Amino acid sequence: xxxxxxxxxxxxxxxxxxxxxxxxxxxxxxxxxxxxxxxxxxxxxxxxxxxxxxxxxxxxxxxxxxxxxxxxxxxxxxxxxxxxxxxxxxxxxxxxxxxxxxxxxxxxxxxxxxxxxxxxxxxxxxxxxxxxxxxxxxxxxxxxxxxxxxxxxxxxxxxxxxxxxxxxxxxxxxxxxxxxxxxxxxxxxxxxxxxxxxxxxxxxxxxxxxxxxxxxxxxxxxxxxxxxxxxxxxxxxxxxxxxxxxxxxxxxxxxxxxxxxxxxxxxxxxxxxxxxxxxxxxxxxxxxxxxxxxx
Numbered sequence: 652x653x654x655x656x657x658x659x660x661x662x663x664x665x666x667x668x669x670x671x672x673x674x675x676x677x678x679x680x681x682x683x684x685x686x687x688x689x690x691x692x693x694x695x696x697x698x699x700x701x702x703x704x705x706x707x708x709x710x711x712x713x714x715x716x717x718x719x720x721x722x723x724x725x726x727x728x729x730x731x732x733x734x735x736x737x738x739x740x741x742x743x744x745x746x747x748x749x750x751x752x753x754x755x756x757x758x759x760x761x762x763x764x765x766x767x768x769x770x771x772x773x774x775x776x777x778x779x780x781x782x783x784x785x786x787x788x789x790x791x792x793x794x795x796x797x798x799x800x801x802x803x804x805x806x807x808x809x810x811x812x813x814x815x816x817x818x819x820x821x822x823x824x825x826x827x828x829x830x831x832x833x834x835x836x837x838x839x840x841x842x843x844x845x846x847x848x849x850x851x852x853x854x855x856x857x858x859x860x861x862x863x864x865x866x867x868x869x870x871x872x873x874x875x876x877x878x879x880x881x882x883x884x885x886x887x888x889x890x891x892x893x894x895x896x897x898x899x900x901x902x903x904x905x906x907x908x909x910x911x912x913x914x915x916x917x918x919x920x921x922x923x924x925x926x927x928x929x930x931x932x933x934x935x936x937x938x939x940x941x942x943x944x945x946x
Contacts, residue, residue, distance in 0.1 A: 667923075794832065908937075
């Protein structure tokens with residue numbers, strides 16, 4: 652590994668985690684920063700990026716009216732943030748559900764959109780971009796169903812997690828990239844590069860995805876490594892022991908860098924501030940290295 656890659660590895664070791672990182676300049680050459688960049692990683696909610704691309708394709712093609720309203724009902728209310736945590740049915744436009752999916756990682760909004768566009772449309776995004784190591788096993792509903800099945804539980808998901816022993820939690824399918832939605836850091840930056848260069852879909856569709864990702868509300872991972880003059884458009888992903896974020900870092904001089912950071916902590920603690928901060932620090936190291944190496 653290069654010096655910067657050694658530094659990134661040391662950041663996550665100190666935080667009690669293993670990090671998997673890939674960074675490249677948008678539309679740039681072969682220069683990269685890679686730490687376990689081709690290792691399989693659990694996507695968690697980072698899977699919502701290709702779902703968003705599939706959604707935007709449907710809208711721009713005229714197959715989905717984004718202003719049409721739909722209902723998020725009891726089936727999708729699993730708790731958490733956004734419509735997933737509402738006590739009552741919610742009626743929203745498709746475009747607002749897509750915004751909730753990417754900006755706050757609303758699981759209910761994600762699943763309603765996913766079921767509207769269909770698995771085949773999402774798979775086409777991956778196939779069109781030759782992302783052969785990226786695999787989506789359904790939506791949030793399917794991922795959480797696997798948790799319940801692994802734990803032999805029914806009813807409330809939060810209660811199932813709370814009642815699980817550490818041994819049971821570590822064995823969950825959702826924490827194993829061979830048994831859940833997964834990718835590699837390199838393929839995720841490939842996807843981001845395609846979205847930012849209008850190759851993932853029609854330009855208007857790519858712009859929809861970029862615009863929504865730029866409005867993400869979470870500042871504690873990649874954004875924590877950069878100043879206010881830098882624009883971050885990204886998507887987080889979180890599960891027990893898993894803290895991820897993938898996005899594009901844009902500088903005032905016009906240069907843009909795709910960064911994908913995936914982590915697996917040694918601990919199942921619900922809060923992992925050192926790992927969160929490490930994601931920002933690693934992203935900053937990677938991007939600074941690329942800016943210096945390819946002026």
